[in-house]
Amino acid sequence: MMIVTKKVIIVGGGPAGLTAALYLARFHVSVILADAGQSRAELIACSHNQPGCAGGISGPDLLRRMRNQVRQYGIELVQTDVRKIRNEEGRFVIQHGEVAIAAEAVLLATGTRDRRPSMPNEVHTAALENGTLRYCPICDGYEVTDKAVIVVGHGPRLLGEARFLRSFSSRVTVASESGNLGLSPAQYRQLAELGVEVVDVPIVDYAAGSDFMDIGFADRVRRFDTLYVVMGSDAQSSLGAAAGAQTTPEGCLVVDRHQRTTVQGLYAAGDVTEGLDQIAVAIGQASIAATAIRNDLCSENPLLRQE
Ligand SMILES: Cc1cc2nc3c(=O)[nH]c(=O)nc-3n(C[C@H](O)[C@H](O)[C@H](O)COP(=O)(O)OP(=O)(O)OC[C@H]3O[C@@H](n4cnc5c(N)ncnc54)[C@H](O)[C@@H]3O)c2cc1C
Numbered sequence: 001m002m003i004v005t006k007k008v009i010i011v012g013g014g015p016a017g018l019t020a021a022l023y024l025a026r027f028h029v030s031v032i033l034a035d036a037g038q039s040r041a042e043l044i045a046c047s048h049n050q051p052g053c054a055g056g057i058s059g060p061d062l063l064r065r066m067r068n069q070v071r072q073y074g075i076e077l078v079q080t081d082v083r084k085i086r087n088e089e090g091r092f093v094i095q096h097g098e099v100a101i102a103a104e105a106v107l108l109a110t111g112t113r114d115r116r117p118s119m120p121n122e123v124h125t126a127a128l129e130n131g132t133l134r135y136c137p138i139c140d141g142y143e144v145t146d147k148a149v150i151v152v153g154h155g156p157r158l159l160g161e162a163r164f165l166r167s168f169s170s171r172v173t174v175a176s177e178s179g180n181l182g183l184s185p186a187q188y189r190q191l192a193e194l195g196v197e198v199v200d201v202p203i204v205d206y207a208a209g210s211d212f213m214d215i216g217f218a219d220r221v222r223r224f225d226t227l228y229v230v231m232g233s234d235a236q237s238s239l240g241a242a243a244g245a246q247t248t249p250e251g252c253l254v255v256d257r258h259q260r261t262t263v264q265g266l267y268a269a270g271d272v273t274e275g276l277d278q279i280a281v282a283i284g285q286a287s288i289a290a291t292a293i294r295n296d297l298c299s300e301n302p303l304l305r306q307e
Contacts, residue, residue: 003100006030007304008293009092011082011239012109014039016270016282018066020107023290025073028304029297032101033070034094036081039063040111040271041279045129049139050279062279085243085266092243092265105265105293108240108253109286112271115231117152118177119206127208133227137161138278141168144226150175150215152203153230155182161230162196173197173224175215235272248274259289260296267293 008024010017013035024031044059053062067077078096085106086093092106114135116124127133134140141164148171151162158181162174174181174191179202183191191198205216206227213227235251245261245268246254253261253268261268269289270282298304 001098001100003102004032006032006101006103007297008032008105008107009034009094009101009103010107010109011035011085011094012039012107012111012236012270012272013037013067013077014041014063014109014111014270014282015066015279016111016272016286017107017109018063018070019283019286020109020269020290020293021070021075022066022073023287024294025070025075027290027294029294032076032078032103034078034080034082034096034101037079038111038113040114040277043128043135044139045131047139047279048142082239085239087243104297105267106243107259107286107289107293108237108245108261108266108268108272109270109282110236110239110272112233112235112252112277114229114233117206117227117229117231118203123206123208127206127213127227130208130210131226132208132211132213133229135229136277137165137168137228138276141165144168147171147225148223149173149226149228150213150222150224151228151230152176152215153232154178154180156187157230157232159183159187159190161228162191163194165228166194166196170195173199173222175199175201175203175217177203179203179218233271233277237268237272240266240268240272250274257288258292259285260292265296 007029008031010033021033041059046056048056080096091102093102150173201217207214237253240253245263252274259267267289269285271277
């Protein structure tokens with residue numbers, strides 16, 4: 001079996017993984033990046049909260065630029081779904097077909113996955129593209145200012161998101177697919193005080209137009225400008241957990257302030273850790289992780305390069 005040896009393996013090629021690759025390459029640390037190609041950023045039609053990108057930038061465009069930037073340093077980007085991280089004689093090893101890739105450190109930048117509403121994929125894709133379906137009011141609440149917004153989800157998160165969106169629009173409605181919102185009487189009262197409309201009838205259908213989202217309730221169809229989904233997400237932490245890293249009750253990888261997990265040599269950055277799921281945060285954490293990895297690798301031998 002062929003073995004490729006690097007200093008660092010990065011798993012995940014979204015904003016976090018690509019940022020770490022850039023930093024490590026510029027520290028003269030040999031690195032390989034393995035990515036399954038499912039970045040949440042691929043779903044961003046146009047982001048308006050990227051500093052320096054006046055007019056907005058699409059997620060695919062941002063990722064393309066970031067990939068091109070790391071390729072300038074000769075970093076290998078391998079398209080693969082990493083199933084396991086083995087620990088062999090103090091080194092981490094991942095398998096890519098017939099090739100084993102070994103490294104002294106691994107950065108997990110594997111992200112999270114949003115739970116989706118019950119709608120066909122083609123409806124989901126078209127609605128994300130035209131902004132009638134959204135997931136992140138921190139990212140794009142500004143874009144729905146004064147619009148008719150429906151928030152679909154369950155429990156305290158639904159209440160929290162409705163409260164958040166209420167400062168963008170006076171026309172906020174909450175509902176859930178089952179018709180059961182999972183809220184206490186006190187939480188219903190809070191929604192009433194905020195002027196948020198509550199619909200506790202099950203949703204049976206979604207139909208997206210070019211600038212509206214029709215929600216088919218069991219008893220009627222209602223038209224909104226935008227649907228926000230609050231169904232939770234699943235941190236992609238299983239690789240790290242299987243390698244022994246501690247996770248939070250929500251399934252995120254636990255890290256210290258240098259992005260080290262609880263397993264020596266294993267680091268994590270971006271949405272897979274607990275915190276604000278934002279590109280700026282993923283980039284910031286990745287720069288901290290890359291610097292910690294570099295410094296930890298150099299703690300015994302400050303000369304990274306062969307001289
Ligand atoms: C619709 C939408 C709109 C958004 N808009 C904005 C916005 O405007 N502004 C903003 O700041 N944020 C926005 N976000 C959030 C932003 O996309 C994420 O915070 C960001 O992508 C997180 O980066 P990441 O690198 O941590 O994870 P990701 O970008 O999700 O990348 C993780 C990568 O790891 C790969 N991976 C996972 N497991 C494995 C494995 N086992 N082997 C190999 N590869 C693996 C995945 O395939 C993926 O490519 C939005 C998100 C969504 C869904």
